[in-house]
Amino acid sequence: MNKAQIISAAEEYVKELLSGEGSGHDWWHILRVWNNAKHIAGYEQVDTFVVELAALLHDIGDHKFYNGDASVGPRMAREWLESQLVPEEIIAHVCSIIRDLSYKGAGTSSAMPTIEGQVVQDADRLDAIGAIGVARAFAYGGHKNREMYNPAITPVLHNSFEEYKSSTAPTLNHFYEKLLLLKDRMHTETAKKLAAQRHHFMEQFLEQFYAEWNGNR
Ligand code: ADP
Ligand code: NI
DSSP states (O other), X not given: OOHHHHHHHHHHHHHHHHTTXXXXXXXXXXXXXXXXXXXXXXXXXXXXXXXXXXXXXXXXXXXXXXXXXXXXXXXXXXXXXXXXXXXXXXXXXXXXXHHHOSOOOTTSOOOOOSHHHHHHHHHHHHXXXXXXXXXXXXXXXXHTTOOSOOTTSOOOOOSSHHHHHHXXXXXXXXXXXXXXXXXXXXXXXXXXXXXXXXXXXXXXXXXXXXXXXXXXX
């Protein structure tokens, strides 16, 4: 199979696996990230085969093991890529991107050593902010039975991945520990520009949310 055929096969594999997922990692998230990644990659010197494979396969381990083992995704990706006879060098690169991709809390770093990984991380993070980001946060919060907001609970920032992942704070807390921090953690100029606009929208959303909460007309 040539590269285009492998990308198409990856699309089919992921679509099948993640269709109808309700917690924020459905096929449509993957499609948006894939499109973001292709857009950003157009402005960078990158191996687009690696970028597209990593974008397509980045969340395949999460649908079942949401709170669990971070090695599941890279392992599933490796198995699938091996089944397609993708060269080992590319498999290793794609799997290391998938392993390093996810956000691990406000006080943790987002190290991503290669430009291909940076493009995919920016693409994934753009989908966590803006209008879609707001929608995904509340979808996730509902899925986990969280309150939307509780004025008696002061926002908390978690400094370790374990605390961050096990937090049961209301959904609005997630804006302070992740969504509002992402614009300053983008790697590429293209993503920085898109993030600035999406960030501004979230600030307006929060302003309006608090105004309505407090009964202002
Ligand atoms: P990613 O695929 O970006 O690494 P996650 O697996 O952390 O994302 O989360 C999937 C989606 O759910 C994202 O849009 C994220 O912002 C949102 N999300 C994750 N944790 C929370 C939370 N505690 N409260 C609200 N939304 C969350
Ligand atoms: Ni994702």
